[in-house]
Amino acid sequence: MVGTETAQAVFHTRGLTRVFRMGEVEIHALRGVDMDLYPGEFVVLLGASGSGKSTLLNILGGLDAGTSGEVWYRGKDLSHASEKVLTDFRRYHVGFVFQFYNLIPSLTARENVAIVTDIARDPMTPEEALELVSLTERMDHFPAQMSGGEQQRVAIARAIAKKPEVLLCDEPTGALDSKTGIKVLEVLLDINRRLGTTTAVITHNAVISDIANRTIRLSDGRVSEVIDNPNPVTTDQLHW
Amino acid sequence: MRTLHIKLWRNLWTLKGQGGAIASVIAIGVAMFVMSFTSLDALRASQESVYQNQRFAHVFANLKRAPESLAERLREVPGVATLETRVQAPVNIQMEDFDQPITGLVLSIPDGQQPQLNRLFLRSGQLPDAHRTDQVLVSEAFAEAHELQPGDRLSVVINGRYQQLLVSGVALSPEFIYQIRPGDIMPDFSRYGILWMNRSAVEAAFNMDGAFNNLSLTLSPGYSAESVIAGLDNILAPWGGLGAYGRDDQLSHRYLEEELTQLETMALFLPLIFIGVAAFLLNVVAARLIRTQREQIAVLKAFGYNSFAIASHYSALVLVVVLIGSAIGVFLGVWIASGLAGIYQEFFRFPWLEFSVRPGVALAAIVIAGGATLVGTLSAVYRAFSLPPAEAMRPEPPANFRRTLVERMGITWLSQPSRIILRNLERQPVKAGMSILGIGLAVALVMLTGFMRGSVSYMLDVQFRLAQKQDITVTFNEPAAGRTIHELRALPGVRYAEGFRTAPAILRYGHREYRGAVQGYVPESQLFTVLDAELQPIEMPREGVLLTDHLARMLGIEPGDILQVSVQEGRRPELNIPVAGLVTEFIGVGAYMHRDTLTRLLREDDTISGAFLAIEPEHQSELNRRLENIPRIAGVNFRENVITAFNEAMDETVLMFTLFSMVMAGSIAFAVVYNNARIAFAERGRELASLRVLGFTRAEVSFILLGELLLLTFIAMPVGFALGIGLSWLLTWGMQTDLYRIPLVITPQTYATGALVVLTATFLSALIIGRSLAKLDMVSALKAAE
Structure with a gap:
């Protein structure tokens, strides 16, 4: 089944569904998603709340498994992977950035990055990663001593320090004001350009798709539209 | 309000693990408290009721010999209510199949009748026939030790003459509730017995016709023993009076009082520690439990519930737990107390036991446990309530952390997970301190009951190996010439x-x-x-x-x-x-x-x-026989018998207490560690789930949570050892009497047992928490916090 196209794609899903059983109610979060992500691209997964975008991202990141359908990562089948394979997958290949940063409050910025580089293969140093997000000055501060934007940049540094092949960002600007949000997006774009990391950002904010190479719109658990954007704008032209 | 009640029951169900742990700590504290006081109450009430009903005398006196006519003069001493004279004398008893000397005390009773004072309680059989001189009542403890029953025969050497007696009954006396040979430190029921015979028979056997050598009396209201004693001593002095004495110097009463005082110390001390530990734990745990409910409190407040309604709601929540725990505790305490009373019966020969549960005792225990729990709950509810609802509903902001002392001192090679552990502990030093104290107390409680065994064997070693090296101590009826020692030296063996x-x-x-x-x-x-x-x-x-x-x-x-x-x-x-x-x-x-x-x-x-x-041990049997036949010898004590009796008594009482306390201390340690872990898990589940998302394995994440528990447990060990030494010292100090003083000797085994019990508890809670860690929900951790 591994065709040229699938081999090329970083992620490749076919007929992916996810059904949650809440007591006696079944919620169809994904109703057959066919999607490919290609190396080095910056993709925005756009959708309203309840469209299934977070569910999709969780399955791509190895946090959850689909109910049926296929999920391939670089020719490896994730849909039937063991707990150990998924842990290794997250550990070595994926960088995560979350809406609520999920930093460890008891560790400084540098240590929050180090907690990932300690267990990665051939990572950059925490200092290098923090320099990429321009936080060299704040390296020894604890999360409680930093603003939301700074915390999110630490989270990005933590995600990229292992030099992952993909960066999965779940509403990275969701908890930030627009000015700070734009700054965070700029960091993500910069990383994408400099390191060539395939980046998927999920958001309900349509404006963000202007900076992406491609926008995949999700509604009601299906891909409703794929828009190529040959001329992405720079972040200074964004506002919301 | 009805909906709030439904929430109450649902919350209880969700918190069943933690609630169960709290309830069990309450149950243990309450059980210890109720058990100690109920069994002590039973002993005190039995003592009082037996003394009263059996007319236990107030003053006693021994003398060489006085004519019965003197009794009239004695009865005129102001303050004497009832006075009864007796003849008493030492006897040697011989039992088949028992080759060691048995000594006894024979006391006269009015021919065929109950005495007026120190009345006998007949367990079986009947009083000697008024017209027979060969019938005898034997004390119950002695009868049990030799399986004697009414109708059995008994050989005694009375005043150097061999005599066959018929057991007419088995009796108990208020004078011999603690049946111990004068000079002994432990009762030895098989080698010392009390016999009661008709006055005429005893008089004849000891050449005491129309005379007496012992008396007892009760006091008229308003008179003190001291004034009567002075009067008696004056009259008795010419008749070889040995000094009258009150109950305080009556052997059985004194030992009983000493033992009861010791029990009181134990009964007050141990349960107070247990219930104190339990109360302390409840306070901490209840407070933390409420903290995890912070958002719910904010929501209720936003809906317009007032502080009283919310406080009542959470108080009801913990009170249900307290009541369940207390009910189990009271039941358990009474049950163990009734078992314990049976053990005490072995030493304290009460004719009957007055066993009742004072509602006040149970109530006090419940109030202490419930009060401590409520204080913890209400203070936490208050803190949650004082926040504006909007703020309380938002997830807590990242907590402030800083580098720990060890890091500031220059230790920088710590791994990130180790840093997390250390900083979490140092950020909440009070909480960590409380946990350490709680676990330490559990260690101390195990030590407190465990050190006794080692201390007692040290005590016996010093007394019977270092200080007293004689195999046998022989005491004479009355002082003899110094040269008598040559007769003894000449005996075989x-x-x-x-x-x-x-x-x-x-x-x-x-x-x-x-x-x-x-x-x-x-x-x-x-x-x-x-x-x-x-x-x-x-x-x-x-x-x-x-x-x-x-x-x-x-x-x-x-x-x-x-x-x-x-x-x-x-x-x-x-x-x-x-x-x-x-x-x-x-x-x-x-x-x-x-x-x-x-x-x-x-x-x-x-x-x-x-x-x-x-x-020489090989000649012991022969020597025993020879000693029995020397009339001047009143008592023969074997060192080994004393040691054995002491050890047996210790094994019976201490062992049970030790096992019991180990289970209790273990449960307390488990409750502390488990609750700690549960709360840490609730507080930091999100953090741990985030780490799982970042690619940490289960084992690596477990290390952060369980490492903290283990570290706390290890820090708690020396703290517990120190507390254990302190509490044990207090206990030995509180228990010292002129009978014996238990030295404070803590053996390595005692420390090891304390550590082991608590480590096992830690290990068990780690296992349970490990199972929850495996089920950690990664996806939910990424959603809005908590």
Whole structure:
């Protein structure tokens, strides 16, 4: 089944569904998603709340498994992977950035990055990663001593320090004001350009798709539209 | 309000694990409390009821011999209500299949009738027939030890004459609730028995026709024992009176009181510690539990519930737990107390037990446990409530952290997970301190009950290997000439013998007095050594008296002071003897002198009251037979028997207590560790789930949570050891009496047991928490926090 196209794609899903059983109610979060992500691209997964975008991202990141359908990562089948394979997958290949940063409050910025580089293969140093997000000055501060934007940049540094092949960002600007949000997006774009990391950002904010190479719109658990954007704008032209 | 009730039950169900742990701590604390007080109450109530119903006398007196007509004069002493004379005498008892000497005390009762005072309770059989001289009642403890029943025959040597007696019944007396041979430290039911016979029979056997040598009396209301004693002593002095004494010096009563006082110490001390630990834990745990409900409180508040409604809601939540725990505790406590009463029955021979549960005891326990829990709950509810709802509903902002002390001191090579552990602990030092204290107390509780065994064997070692090396102690009916020792030396199997002189005496210093004896020993004795505080032998001084340190403290006397000694025997001299030094002894108390000096002060020629023998074990049976047939010998004590009796008694009581406390302390440790883990898990689940998302394995994440628990447990060990030493010291201090003082000896095993019980509890809770960690929900951690 591994065709040229699938081999090329970083992620490749076919007929992916996810059904949650809440007591006696079944919620169809994904109703057959066919999607490919290609190396080095910056993709925005756009959708309203309840469209299934977070569910999709969780399955791509190895946090959850689909109910049926296929999920391939670089020719490896994730849909039937063991707990150990998924842990290794997250550990070595994926960088995560979350809406609520999920930093460890008891560790400084540098240590929050180090907690990932300690267990990665051939990572950059925490200092290098923090320099990429321009936080060299704040390296020894604890999360409680930093603003939301700074915390999110630490989270990005933590995600990229292992030099992952993909960066999965779940509403990275969701908890930030627009000015700070734009700054965070700029960091993500910069990383994408400099390191060539395939980046998927999920958001309900349509404006963000202007900076992406491609926008995949999700509604009601299906891909409703794929828009190529040959001329992405720079972040200074964004506002919301 | 109805919806709030539904929420209450749902919350209870969700919190069943933690609630269960809290309830079990309450149950344990309450059970200990109820058990101790109920069993103590039972003993006290039984004592009172038996004394009352069986007419236990207030004053007793022994004398050499007086005509019955003297009784009338004695009854006229102001304050005497009822006075009854008796004849009492030592006997030797012979049982088939028992080759060691048995001694006994025979007491007269009015022919075929109950005595007026110290009435007997017949367990079986009947009183001796008024017209028979060969019928006898035996004490229950002795009857049980030799399986004697009414109708059985008994061989005794009365006043040197062999006689066959018929057991007419088995009896219990208020005078012998604690049935112990004078001079012994532990009861020995198989080698000492009490017999009651018709007065005419005893008079005939001991040539005491129309005479008496013992009396007891009750006091008229408003009179003190002291005034009556003085009056009696005056009248009895010419008749060889040995000094009348009140209940405080009556052997059974005194031992019973000592034991009850010790039990009171234990009964107060241990349960107070247990319930204190439980209360402390409940306070902490309830407070933390409420903190995890912070958002819910905010929501309720946003809906317009007032603080009273919310406080009642959460109070009801914890009170349900308290009540469940208390109910189990009360039930458990009463159940164990009734079992314990059976064990006490072995030592305290009450004819009947008054067993009842005072509602006040149960109520006090519940109030202590419930109060502590409520305080913790309400303070946490108040804190949650004082936040504006909007703020409380938002997830807590990232907490402030800083580098820990160890890191600031320059240790920088720590891994990130280790840093997380250390910083979490240091950020909440009070919480960590409380946990350490809680776990430490559990260690201490195990030690507290465990150290007894080691201490007792140390006590026995010092007393019976270091200080007293004689195999047998022989005591005479009355002082004999010093040369009698040669007769004993000539007996088969006797390697060596040393005579000693003991004179019963009242020791006084200032207004304090102690009724005991002065004991004279040969200097350079090979069998009896007195020891100093470092347990080094002290040479017996030529002049002056050596006092047991505890006796000196009781009298408030110091070396150099003059001790007043009123000898109660022979010429009854009043002596003033300087205290030459202090002696360390764990069992009994004494006043020791050079034998020659003592006999000189007594204005006697060389006399001895008994002898220490070192024997060849292979000749023991033969020696026993020979000793039994020497009429002047009143008692024969074997060192090994004393040690065995002590060990058996310890095994029976202490072992049960130890097991019991281990289970309890283990549960407390489990409750502390488990609740800690649960709360840490609730507080940091999101953090741990984030780490799982970042690619940490289960084991790596477990390390952060369980590592903290383990670290707390390890820090708690030395704290627990220190607490254990302190509490054990307090217990030995509270339990010291003139009968014995348990030295504080904590063996490595005691420490190890404490550590092991708590580590096992930690391990168990780690296992349970490990299972929750495996089910950690990664996806939910990424959603809005908490």
